[in-house]
Amino acid sequence: MENWGLAQATPAVLPAPHSASLCMGMWRNWIFFCGISGFALSGGWAEEEKAFLYSPLAEAPEWRLLDSYQGMIQREDFFARCRSVFDPSGALAKYLSVDDEGVRVFRDIAKTELLYFLRWAGSKGQEGSRTVSFCLPDPEKPLRGQVICLDPGHIGGDWADIEERTFRIGRDRPVVEGELNLKTCKLLEKRFRDAGAKVVWTHDGFSPTTGLRPNDLYPEAIQYLLQDFGSRRLPRYSMNGLIRWNAELLFYRSAEIQARARRVNEELRPDFTICLHYNAAPWGRPGRPSLTSVSRLVVFSHGAYTSSELVYDDQKFHLLRKLLENSTPEELDLGAAIGEQFQKKWGFPPENYGGSGYASPSGMSPYVWHRNLIANRLFRGPVIFVEGPYMNDRTTYAWIQAGEYEGTRNIGGRERQNIFREYADRVADGVLERFRTLSSRSTAFTNYSP
Numbered sequence: 001m002e003n004w005g006l007a008q009a010t011p012a013v014l015p016a017p018h019s020a021s022l023c024m025g026m027w028r029n030w031i032f033f034c035g036i037s038g039f040a041l042s043g044g045w046a047e048e049e050k051a052f053l054y055s056p057l058a059e060a061p062e063w064r065l066l067d068s069y070q071g072m073i074q075r076e077d078f079f080a081r082c083r084s085v086f087d088p089s090g091a092l093a094k095y096l097s098v099d100d101e102g103v104r105v106f107r108d109i110a111k112t113e114l115l116y117f118l119r120w121a122g123s124k125g126q127e128g129s130r131t132v133s134f135c136l137p138d139p140e141k142p143l144r145g146q147v148i149c150l151d152p153g154h155i156g157g158d159w160a161d162i163e164e165r166t167f168r169i170g171r172d173r174p175v176v177e178g179e180l181n182l183k184t185c186k187l188l189e190k191r192f193r194d195a196g197a198k199v200v201w202t203h204d205g206f207s208p209t210t211g212l213r214p215n216d217l218y219p220e221a222i223q224y225l226l227q228d229f230g231s232r233r234l235p236r237y238s239m240n241g242l243i244r245w246n247a248e249l250l251f252y253r254s255a256e257i258q259a260r261a262r263r264v265n266e267e268l269r270p271d272f273t274i275c276l277h278y279n280a281a282p283w284g285r286p287g288r289p290s291l292t293s294v295s296r297l298v299v300f301s302h303g304a305y306t307s308s309e310l311v312y313d314d315q316k317f318h319l320l321r322k323l324l325e326n327s328t329p330e331e332l333d334l335g336a337a338i339g340e341q342f343q344k345k346w347g348f349p350p351e352n353y354g355g356s357g358y359a360s361p362s363g364m365s366p367y368v369w370h371r372n373l374i375a376n377r378l379f380r381g382p383v384i385f386v387e388g389p390y391m392n393d394r395t396t397y398a399w400i401q402a403g404e405y406e407g408t409r410n411i412g413g414r415e416r417q418n419i420f421r422e423y424a425d426r427v428a429d430g431v432l433e434r435f436r437t438l439s440s441r442s443t444a445f446t447n448y449s450p
């Protein structure tokens with residue numbers, strides 16, 4: 001499911017696994033289809049090709065937004081964060097020129113087009129003087145003063161089919177991931193509010209946040225398709241079908257997440273964001289989905305940019321901005337605390353992305369991996385991206401079909417509360433535990449740029 005080789009890269013044969021995995025898989029295919037001439041087919045990298053320097057629909061980076069970080073980080077810290085979090089494969093180094101004064105980031109690996117120069121902090125780096133608050137948390141209201149943003153994954157509703165986030169078996173109730181995510185987040189909201197937090201939402205219904213619709217994005221879909229029409233392996237879709245599929249992907253992936261990011265970054269400005277999803281194993285043909293007997297859990301913290309992503313200017317920009325923002329410690333604390341709840345209360349094993357090339361272990365918890373997803377790249381501040389149980393695991397499927405019942409029922413041989421309640425409680429208990437046991441951080445990400 002995770003390893004999306006190019007040979008699989010046709011929309012007509014897309015299986016329908018889980019969101020983040022699928023999303024990233026499709027995204028990679030998309031970049032392959034539409035982006036970079038000669039990429040992979042020639043067996044070489046495309047860093048030198050300059051026709052297409054931004055991810056689809058991405059805004060051109062405003063490098064001046066990094067100016068507030070000038071002189072704030074020491075050279076050793078910068079490279080420590082690269083190695084452990086953002087650039088474990090070492091791909092970024094090809095674009096950097098480093099000396100005692102600072103680091104220059106180039107567009108190309110020949111290092112002819114300078115994108116940005118970042119000056120190192122002196123030996124007494126200002127960042128080291130960041131204060132940590134030692135206020136003892138209120139045991140009754142451990143989240144008092146926190147603004148938490150909830151981002152239920154996907155749109156759902158009328159859009160679930162084109163998002164490929166729904167399946168149905170026989171006459172059973174259709175499983176629509178967007179609806180499961182929203183139901184769970186509503187319960188999570190109550191837990192957070194009861195603990196003193198203010199809760200804000202990227203969206204709390206089944207309507208898109210973006211004003212764009214797939215029909216608006218045909219020109220962009222065609223433009224990307226035409227980039228290198230001749231050298232591409234042709235997919236099995238008709239050309240019209242391929243354009244439509246690409247326009248839909250641009251809509252629910254790029255445009256929708258970008259609109260949510262604008263809301264988070266410009267209006268909501270939370271202390272941290274929780275992106276909540278349910279996962280799935282590949283479920284075969286959409287018309288004949290099949291169940292499995294496995295469920296794994298994972299929490300993503302931002303990082304692990306790949307070589308093919310770093311071809312793009314906007315990806316280099318976001319890597320730098322996230323690295324300097326330094327949300328990683330908070331993401332890891334929260335992610336590990338949620339992972340511990342998963343392990344203690346549910347016992348589902350963690351995902352293992354070892355060798356995948358697109359995710360790297362956090363070292364903090366087997367449940368927490370670094371991964372570069374659109375939401376955790378574009379949302380400012382810490383983003384905890386939680387993937388719940390597999391919707392097409394037999395036990396989980398029965399649990400979802402049982403709906404939002406009161407009390408407990410025997411599901412898969414265990415007395416369980418309804419799945420939305422339990423998932424919300426796992427996440428809420430992890431977050432509360434982190435705030436009860438650790439002092440709050442004075443993080444650098446509060447430095448929002450206009």
Ligand SMILES: [Zn+2]
Nearest residue numbers: 019020153277
């Ligand atoms: Zn999802």
